[in-house]
Amino acid sequence: MEILMIILSGILVTCGVYLILSKSLLRIIIGSSIISHAVNLLLLTSGGLKKGASPIYEKHQQVYADPIPQALILTAIVISFAVTAFFLVLAFRSYKELGTDNISDYKGVPDDE
């Protein structure tokens, strides 16, 4: 099961990197959020995927899943959600201001000479 998850998140990272390397700003944002999905899946896998109940205490339950990765993922999801929201608004704003969503048309810092 772990092997399958690792391959899956490998594929997700591949897709994310491919999208980040493209020129359209929206594709880049989709790529970065796909990478954060992959990382969250990997974090879940890192605790081990053995069989067990969800970590809510019950009297006759013996084995539980590892609760720590779940708490970590919950935090990581919220953070990446906030950053993605900020990034999307920034993309909207720069499309209005600069009139393009093509990264290679951005000529930011003036060159010497």
Next chain:
Amino acid sequence: MMMNNLIVFPIIIPAITAIILICIGKKPILKRIVAFCGTLITLFITLFQFIQVFNHGTMVLTLGNWKIPYSIVLVSDMLSALLVLTTTLITVIMIYYSYQSIGIERETYYYYTSVMFMLTGLNGAFTTGDIFNLFVFFEVFLISSYVMMIIGGTKIQLQESIKYILVNVTSSAFFVLAIGMLYSVIGSLNMADMSHKIHGIQHQSIIVICAILFIFVFATKAGMFPLYFWLPGAYYAPPIPVLALFGALLTKVGVYALYRTYSLFFSQTGVIVHNILLILALLTIIFGCIGALAYHDMKKIIIYNIMIAIGVIIVGLVLFTKDATIGGIYYLIHDMIIKASLFMLIGIIMKITHETDIRKLGGLIKDYPLLGVTYFIAALSLAGIPPLSGFYGKYFIVKAAMQEGYIISAIVILLSSLVVLYSVITIFLHVFFGTGQTYVKPAINKMMFAAVTMTVIAILFGVMSESLYPVIEKAALSIHSPETYVKALGVK
């Protein structure tokens, strides 16, 4: 081990101030007063904490009274206390400097709020003893740095902050990945506990992979050699006070995180990690030197000087002897102070002349002698001329490099000082001498006061290095012998 609630205050007081600042609305003068008072209170508390840590040793606070590997701990050893004090001091002076330089529009829209949240994140990152909590505090100050970078919304800021945010989002994702990998091997998140368990593992090869992943993440945040590409552009875009805060503080957190993780987790991984870090640090110095020599733009020259300093500090870490870490910490503190002071002075020159190209400037010494003298002293201090502050750090690092037989590293560091001196003195000669132009004289007295204060602090740091030596030695202790850090937390 000393339990004390004092550790929390440098983190929560800026956070509370930031929340108050959100509620104030659009009253810039009131915001100035609240922000200044908030940081001043934080400064007094950090000073008190610093003295406490110096007298009584490492302070530890387990949040919620849970036992140590199970809860988040805040640890304030000498290094953390020193860095928290320096950070807060720089923020206080930078807020005073912002009064005349940031502009009233930006002040109205949450500029001070972002500064306070950034201070929260920085102080938190310096004091935390938990690796995932370190990630969270990284995100706290990164998100406020995004806001500070974009605030104002000019075209160059929009373009550059997109790149900055993309790089940081990616490297944060890899930070989470690295934590996940380390957790699956070690099964713990408390840094002292992890250190203890990592040193008990027989096969270090998986730890080497984790180490390289961590180096990738923190090198991106700190702007080291192959991963510095975002730094010159991104730091060029925002206005000067923001640039000064970023240049003085943000990259240094990456360096601090490298210091902690390398000394606690990866100090026994052997020759591979050691060599990678050493070569990257030397290349960082060399590429920083090339950048500092290549440009005629004041901001760009100083931005590339940040890279040189980062390289030197990392060399101090990699050598990993007592002398080398002492040198690294001297240089880290010196560099935070002097970079803040140099950016402030450059900001004043830009405010007077509205120009950053040094070839178009000249003759400022007649009208602004104090500015000229302060800049000259700051420049000499940056290069490391003996009575001033940059000397001791480099002296210790070069001495350690010679003793350990790293002759090439020592030569590169010494030659880089020459390049640093040349680049900043070029600015001095072009801007302050030569044919003068006529300028409209704007009000700069508050900015000038802040810049002079910062430079005086840098001079004092140089002159008093002898008496500061016990402090730095204590701070270096928890880096070059991580067992003391682990022992202070009572991990068995």
